[in-house]
Amino acid sequence: MRTILFPIALLTGFLSLAQTQAVKDTVKQKEIEAVTLVARKPTVESKVDRTVFNVANSAILAGNTTWDVLRMTPLVSIDNNDAVKAEGQTVTVYINDRKSVFTGKELKEYLKTIPADNLMKIEVITSPSSRYETSGSVINIVLKKRDDEGMKGSISLNNRQSTKNSQYTNFNLNYHKKRFTQTLIGSYNNGDYVQKNEIVNTRYENNKVSQLSLETETRNESPSLSSTSEFELNDKNNVGLVLEYFQNRNLSYGESTGMDSENGNLVDSFRQTQNTWGFSRTLGSNIFYKYYDKEKNRILDINLGTNYTGSDNDNLINKVGINNIQELGIISNNQMRNYYLKVDYTQPLGKSGGSIEVGGKTEFNNHVIPNSLYGSSMNDPKSEYYNLARNDRFHYEDNISSLYANYSKTFFKKLETRIGLRYEYIDLKVRQDVAGTERRDAYGTFLPNLLLKYTFSDKYDVSFTYNRSIWRPWYSEFNPFLIPDINGTYSRGNLNLNPNPNERLYLKLGFLKKYFISARYMYTNQDYWTTYVTENGRTVSLPGNFDGKVQKYYLFANTNQNFLKNKLNVNLGFGWYYIDNKDFNEKNDLKGKNYISYWGGSANISYTNLFNKNINLSAWMEIANQNNGNSYANNTNVFHNISVTKIFPKTQMELSMQLMNIFKRPYADNTTYSPDGTFREYSKWDWYGVSLTFVKRFGNQKVKENTKTDAEKNSGGGGK
Numbered sequence: 001m002r003t004i005l006f007p008i009a010l011l012t013g014f015l016s017l018a019q020t021q022a023v024k025d026t027v028k029q030k031e032i033e034a035v036t037l038v039a040r041k042p043t044v045e046s047k048v049d050r051t052v053f054n055v056a057n058s059a060i061l062a063g064n065t066t067w068d069v070l071r072m073t074p075l076v077s078i079d080n081n082d083a084v085k086a087e088g089q090t091v092t093v094y095i096n097d098r099k100s101v102f103t104g105k106e107l108k109e110y111l112k113t114i115p116a117d118n119l120m121k122i123e124v125i126t127s128p129s130s131r132y133e134t135s136g137s138v139i140n141i142v143l144k145k146r147d148d149e150g151m152k153g154s155i156s157l158n159n160r161q162s163t164k165n166s167q168y169t170n171f172n173l174n175y176h177k178k179r180f181t182q183t184l185i186g187s188y189n190n191g192d193y194v195q196k197n198e199i200v201n202t203r204y205e206n207n208k209v210s211q212l213s214l215e216t217e218t219r220n221e222s223p224s225l226s227s228t229s230e231f232e233l234n235d236k237n238n239v240g241l242v243l244e245y246f247q248n249r250n251l252s253y254g255e256s257t258g259m260d261s262e263n264g265n266l267v268d269s270f271r272q273t274q275n276t277w278g279f280s281r282t283l284g285s286n287i288f289y290k291y292y293d294k295e296k297n298r299i300l301d302i303n304l305g306t307n308y309t310g311s312d313n314d315n316l317i318n319k320v321g322i323n324n325i326q327e328l329g330i331i332s333n334n335q336m337r338n339y340y341l342k343v344d345y346t347q348p349l350g351k352s353g354g355s356i357e358v359g360g361k362t363e364f365n366n367h368v369i370p371n372s373l374y375g376s377s378m379n380d381p382k383s384e385y386y387n388l389a390r391n392d393r394f395h396y397e398d399n400i401s402s403l404y405a406n407y408s409k410t411f412f413k414k415l416e417t418r419i420g421l422r423y424e425y426i427d428l429k430v431r432q433d434v435a436g437t438e439r440r441d442a443y444g445t446f447l448p449n450l451l452l453k454y455t456f457s458d459k460y461d462v463s464f465t466y467n468r469s470i471w472r473p474w475y476s477e478f479n480p481f482l483i484p485d486i487n488g489t490y491s492r493g494n495l496n497l498n499p500n501p502n503e504r505l506y507l508k509l510g511f512l513k514k515y516f517i518s519a520r521y522m523y524t525n526q527d528y529w530t531t532y533v534t535e536n537g538r539t540v541s542l543p544g545n546f547d548g549k550v551q552k553y554y555l556f557a558n559t560n561q562n563f564l565k566n567k568l569n570v571n572l573g574f575g576w577y578y579i580d581n582k583d584f585n586e587k588n589d590l591k592g593k594n595y596i597s598y599w600g601g602s603a604n605i606s607y608t609n610l611f612n613k614n615i616n617l618s619a620w621m622e623i624a625n626q627n628n629g630n631s632y633a634n635n636t637n638v639f640h641n642i643s644v645t646k647i648f649p650k651t652q653m654e655l656s657m658q659l660m661n662i663f664k665r666p667y668a669d670n671t672t673y674s675p676d677g678t679f680r681e682y683s684k685w686d687w688y689g690v691s692l693t694f695v696k697r698f699g700n701q702k703v704k705e706n707t708k709t710d711a712e713k714n715s716g717g718g719g720k
Helices: 002-024 029-035 066-071 104-111 582-587
Strands: 044-046 050-054 076-078 084-086 089-095 119-125 137-143 150-161 165-177 180-203 208-232 237-262 265-293 298-320 325-349 354-374 391-411 415-432 438-455 460-471 500-511 515-535 538-563 568-580 595-607 615-624 631-633 637-648 653-660 667-674 677-684 689-698
Touching: 044 538, 066 076, 066 104, 066 119, 066 137, 084 137, 104 208, 104 237, 104 265, 515 667, 538 582
Parallel strands: 089 137
Antiparallel strands: 044 050, 050 119, 076 084, 084 089, 119 137, 150 165, 150 689, 165 180, 180 208, 180 677, 208 237, 237 265, 265 298, 298 325, 325 354, 354 391, 391 415, 415 438, 438 460, 460 500, 500 515, 515 538, 538 568, 568 595, 595 615, 615 637, 631 667, 637 653, 653 689, 667 677
8 A cells, every 4th residue: 555655645745846846937838828727627526416527627538538537536436347336336327418328348348439538527426316217326427518610629549558458549520610510439449458367166065166267368349430410400499419339349268277176075177268259239329309498497308219239249168177078159149229218308486496307208128138059068968068958039128117306496595405206117028939938027116315405604514315216137137048157157147136226315514615524324125136056056146136134334535625726636535334234144144244344535636737848647546345245355456547648739739648557456356155155256457557648639629518407417406
């Protein structure tokens, strides 16, 4: 820890000395004025229902993609499976208030195609209103909106060296003429990554132990193209069309050694290889209409859209053991089709000072997953794979309809309030063609929320929020087709998965507009997590329903400070987490930890215009410890990132260098507890090394912030 904290502290001290020298240098005052922002928003704003990471003018953007900046966002953590979480809870990601169709690794690859230079801000909405499709917290990624006349844009070239070398390039074109705006964003990512895994699985019965050492090299090629066309019919009416295309091709090769034992006696020792080929493409479209009466503050927003994702994967495993040789291939072809209509309307209510927001959404999903197994081991009666189902086709169909209303009002000019209610109804059907298994279900859910904020003075305020949310299983988590994994276990979905409702209370104290202390309480009495069971002698991982009470307590302190005429910005956040799993463990016969306590936090430091030479510096550090359900972290990670950017104002060029986790390479070490045993996995990530980026801009780069579209975004409560 000292190794990492020392250079950051040294950097901060060096920046202070640099500013002293810079004040003496007045030779290039005109050049300074072109790049120095004397008054700007704080990098991090702490509001009653969200934390806003304002990055539009931050040095943190240089050399990064949107995925990289998301990693550095306060309250956000990303685990070794690329699952994005806020305050330890799974989130739904929105881009410009439009729900993203991507999750997991697909979301990662997509966000890597969006250059960070396009970012305005990232909103971490920990207490979302009824407007959002509630499934815990929400992350809203807001992109810049350029509306100055003519053509403008940028081209970026990036080279990143970690274990292997990767390249990334993108272009951004924007054309605005009178009432018409057209934006094109294209990118190409060619990445080569290496990951190392150590796995130890221990079953309680007969003390069965499986050990595996695995190294995998993966190469990704991801081109993408998106287009946004917007036309102002008049001062109050806008129409537009968003088109998106994303493609990903990956090739990976894995090599591993392992051994199995029972009661201390060797059962098998083996070597195996895994070759994987994958190809996926996503096409999205969104037609929108917006009515905005600025004088009467009335807003009508209508969105009609469709999304399609198709992916093909072929995974071939060859295993050579003491007694046999096995070959098995797995082919999966996923197809996702989504259609939706969403309407939102906001207006003030007379002279009362209140405002109401109402809306609704209906969407249809039709997803198909064909799976098939092949290889010589499927025909060998002595093989453990001989009796597996060779193929099946899984179908998932649903219709989700929702209505919501939010009412906001400020009383006595001090008490801001928001009360909201959302009703969601889902009708779903899942089935298999060959096995003939089927499930149909339908249910409705009321999801209330409440927000209160009292301002004692311009320096002190306190706020309280309550949210009920529900997290539904992802469609593939229902698929019961049994698939062998390279680690010697099998995996499948669970046709009988249930949704997870939870309650959250949040209390926040703000003072001097710079310091915030918050406390959060989260409660649930049922959930679903990955677990392991024994079926016909096979160890199978699957998402399982867990009954039992889980309570989470959380304390957090945050401050954002500007020094040296706003050139030095420092944001610090530190939190304490406490989880009570006692009832959860007892009801599910787990041998996990009943009580978990750990610390976490982050720091963002940026300095603008070092030595008055148009040099920007930034540093970021995060202390993270990821505990989820029946899976516990055995280590505390310290992530860090340092970057320096040189700006050439006359030629509109930038050159930046970024150092990623150079003092300590990050890794994950987690143990999952189940009634059958413990399953521990160590993963060494490839997120480290050095990155160089060149950016060339052209045209007028003037940017305006996207128009506020609802009351909650202004102050978290009452409308303005």
